Amino acid sequence: MWSRLREVFARELVVLVDPTNPLHARRRKQLTASVGTMFTLGMAAAMGVAPRNAYDDPDAPRVQESMRLPDLRQQLAQLTDAEAGVYIRQEHMQRGDTIAALLRRLGVDDPDAQAFIVKNRTARALFDLAPGQIVQAEVDEDNLLVSLQVNLGGDAAASRELVIERVASATAAGDFSYKARVNTVDNDLRYEMASGAIDGRGFFKAMDAANVPDEVVAQMISIFSGVIDFHHDIASGDRFRIIFEAGFRDGTFVRNGRVIAVELINRNSLHQALWFAPEGGPGGYYTFDGRSMKRPFLRSPVEFSRVSSGFGGRDHPLHHQWAQHKGVDFAAPMGTKVFAAGDGTVDFVGQQNGYGNIVVLEHAGGYSTYYAHLSRFATLRQGQHVSQGEVIGFVGQTGWATGPHLHYEFRYNDVPQNPLTITLMEAPTLTGKSRQEFLSYTSSMLGRINALRTYNVLTAAN
Template sequence: MQTNGDGNRRKQRFRERLEVLRDSELHRHVRRHLPSGGWTRRQWIHASLFTTIGIMVATIIPGFSSAIPAPKATHATLALELPELEGDAAQDHAGDSWQTLRIKPGQTLGGLFEELEIPATTMHQFLANDDFKALMRRLKPGTEISFDMPVGGTLRALRYDRDLSSRVVLSLKGEKVVEKVIPRETTTRTVVLSGKVGSSLNRSARKAGLTAANINALTDDIFKYDIDFNSDLDSDDRFSVVVQQTWREGELVATGPIEAATFTVDGKLHSGFRYARPGSTAEYFTAQGRPLKKSFIRMPIPYARLSSKFGARKHPVLGTMRMHKGVDYAAVTGTPIMAAGDAKVQFAGVQRGYGNVVILDHGRGYTTLYGHMSRIGKVRPGQRIAQGTVIGYVGSTGLATGPHLHYEFRVNGAHRNPLSITMPPPEPLGGAQLASFKTQTRDALARIHTVESAIYADLEPGTPVESKVDRAAVTEVADATPAKGQKKGGKKKAGTRKKRG
């Protein structure tokens, strides 16, 4: 504690130093300004003023030093309870962490372990676990695996997601691998994603939240028969789809297939709804229950040239006039050949002048034949396949002068011209299936109408709404669509849209 005596002595020493300083400065000033004849009245006034100021400073400043008390430092100690560490974590060393790596295209598990400088013997220890081995068999680019690697130490554990709702942690305990499954909570929501075509349908659809698989389904499965996506679309045309999204810990981890979709092109509404008939795979139907997929595609090979038509002709190899019972499509060897419709494989092998050939039975008396293949695809007699399945590849086996596909269309055994025959209409839904489909369709349409009414100002008034969509879905859609007043692309001139037959 500072006493009053100490303070007084400090003041006295300070005054003495200040007076010495003042005298020296005054002396220097006098020597510089004093004329040879003595001081003037003005100089004496200045000297007196400086002296007065010096005395006042010497008196006031030491008083401040003792008048202002120094702040007292206060300290407080608070005890915090920390959670107990589990298991091996309690023995971790400073700097330990999980390292998460993502599988690159072409990368193997061995390459991943080598990148982390983990011995192959350790990798084989983990491969002794059946679950981990199964994961490695279906290892795909983008798969994430995390490694617990102490700094300067060896691998202690690894973890990965078995599926969307469970994570597996494999820990090394000596020579044994201990498995622990950690449940991860997920939530699934049915949402509506919507947008306008703008300058690019693909870009707008991805911005709206559709996956690449969703976009392919929109253009190749649902609307490819009704909309020409190369020439029919305009920037103001809009689309809306109903999908299920799976969320985990605030992150979107999966988007399901399109359950329902609408596409408004030049003011005309096109719609499609996903439905699975009992015992068959899911497909898309119109609102009236008619399949959107046609029973047959006329051209089972893409990007090919029609080289020979149906009818009588001179055979290019035999040189005789014969009935050409099909049509020929010239294409490069190895070009994929697709099934013209859903079918059961009737024959797959070598047959006389056809070379490698596949015959498909589509039911109701309809069969198709595909000849001169370079090789047959992964199909076998008795197998049921879907329309568009690759059944073989273009070649020149059998009686052929060059690579091409010989394609025949038969009705009850009689050959018909594939280019001119009226294709049978697809079988629509009926009875209990149609009633179930209508119920499902009504809910999906109501969701779409609700969202479109909220985000599109030009939606026709009076659209019936039978149920409300989640507010989260509306928000997501609104973020993915142009704001009101945003500049839109110009309309095409009248008559530029191509109408498909």
């Protein structure tokens, strides 16, 4: 089973991951188009056990994107034809927009409607729109507002839609009043695929070239945070492939959701992860043989971002001095977030000579971690519990430091270990009922990946 799954991914990789392959660009388009129709039903059902929001972890990075909508002119023209005398217009919210200015651009000249929007609590959600968001209005021949509709956002599975509607008055014929409501509408979940290779321009440029959205990149970094130190390990020649959810409403993109499957070939080692939510349990990422991707310690306790990724060169600056140094240095801009490498308690927070501002965490099993030269601390006190990934401070150059960097020590029974070379502590495989569920989930996944492959072979042959 595992070897078959791996085989399918491997075959797919040949074309998908090699941008120099002439079929690459064409095939990627076909995939993106086909994954939606082919995956939606089955996978949406499989995902039914998972919570609706894109991530379980409330602290996980979430990017509120303004919505990308396709050109609606054709659709609008049809609608306008259908109902004589009513015109549909759409406008982007602009920076510093007032309701009056927005309505004017929509061709609405309707003081009653405007007064309603300003007064009504629900309708006032219009005041919170971000620049770029799209507002649609139906306007009658007298430039009066018939209805107004705007997507307030949500996650990949559902969006909230504000609708303001003119309703005929019950008392006086020909008189109008307005009503506002927010509907929760289910999105169609589609599955998008992206792949690419990392070259000398770095990780983020490769993600941009493959059109992987930022919020999906952030998930990918988090998924592999227990096994890959993105600051030190990512190398030219690494390849990736990723399948993620995208929520659509009436054929219109709303937002991206969770990463469903991802693989990364890093320095010739293959890392693969699948999202899986056991019944009644929280979801998480698992290797194809059913081991949790979570590790007791992060490979890198420093935020990996566009800014920090290119900072201080891409070799291991002080790694070669490890014997004297007892730690690893992560060069990063001043103020970059420093994370607790694992769950633990604060053993020390304060100043120590050469270390400058330092946090020491104590972990289960005789492990402790040291974070030195910090510019400042998060709100921490001795004895406080911290969770893996929690921000404990910010990169600086206090103490004996020639430039901004994090000095990180990883100790076992107080003896410094080299965190770059310690053996990864693997999670045990799933057992019992969870394993059965995992197997049936992955085998249905295998079926879909196979279907995708067959589809490609067929279309490629045409």
